[in-house]
Amino acid sequence: MKKELSNINNLLIQYFGLPVRKKENPDPLDILIGTILSQNTNDKNSFKAYNNLKSKIKSWEELISIKTFNLEKIIKVAGLGKQKARTIKSFLKNLQKKRDSISIDYIKKMNNEMAIEELTRFKGIGVKTASCVLLFSFGRNVCPVDTHIQRILNRLGLVKTKTPDKTYKAIVNFIPENSGYTLHTNLLRLGREICLPSNPKCSICPLEKLCEYEHKIFFDKFPKTENKFFLLDEI
Numbered sequence: 001m002k003k004e005l006s007n008i009n010n011l012l013i014q015y016f017g018l019p020v021r022k023k024e025n026p027d028p029l030d031i032l033i034g035t036i037l038s039q040n041t042n043d044k045n046s047f048k049a050y051n052n053l054k055s056k057i058k059s060w061e062e063l064i065s066i067k068t069f070n071l072e073k074i075i076k077v078a079g080l081g082k083q084k085a086r087t088i089k090s091f092l093k094n095l096q097k098k099r100d101s102i103s104i105d106y107i108k109k110m111n112n113e114m115a116i117e118e119l120t121r122f123k124g125i126g127v128k129t130a131s132c133v134l135l136f137s138f139g140r141n142v143c144p145v146d147t148h149i150q151r152i153l154n155r156l157g158l159v160k161t162k163t164p165d166k167t168y169k170a171i172v173n174f175i176p177e178n179s180g181y182t183l184h185t186n187l188l189r190l191g192r193e194i195c196l197p198s199n200p201k202c203s204i205c206p207l208e209k210l211c212e213y214e215h216k217i218f219f220d221k222f223p224k225t226e227n228k229f230f231l232l233d234e235i
């Protein structure tokens, strides 16, 4: 599995290039809340919601006292406002109760497995959100799995799993050294631009030779699209 992931990573770098990472790791709570906002919407809308939120509050502590209804209005552009407002508020309240402070820096001392276990104990925090915190804020060598990455790795035949969480667990111990960020980012691009849910553009796919998908689509020409705005790179 490690060799295959390494091969996939190299082919994607050849095709998309090496994604550029920020020099400083963003605050883990910023990433966690940004990831909640990004659920079931595109990165542009979740970035607008994130910026709205940041412009209205001075600190995450302040958010605890904001009424859920008002928070819902602030983040409305990201969709599912009520659900996301509830999740964010309940997370912050539980964190304060448990740790007596609004910080998840204590997670930094834990290994990957323990950190995922600890974060997913909070209501509304799943493996994807927790693994984004590990990758983007703590610089761990993990590859968070969303629906795009789930689809691609199953089509390739690398895993046979029903959910992104199961895929994350199947690959987590096989990510080649120092490649979690690159692999994650380029797989997302592949999922948004080429390996689409329906009508994948297999004739221009850099992974075509490795792929076991039975319903590949080959056309001479596909319209070129580019979609490399990633919320978590902007935080």
Ligand code: SF4
Pocket (backbone or CB within 6 Å): 152, 155, 156, 194, 195, 196, 200, 201, 202, 205, 206, 207, 208, 209, 211, 212, 213, 216, 217
């Ligand atoms: S060959 Fe087609 S199905 Fe396979 S990964 Fe590439 S785009 Fe997706």
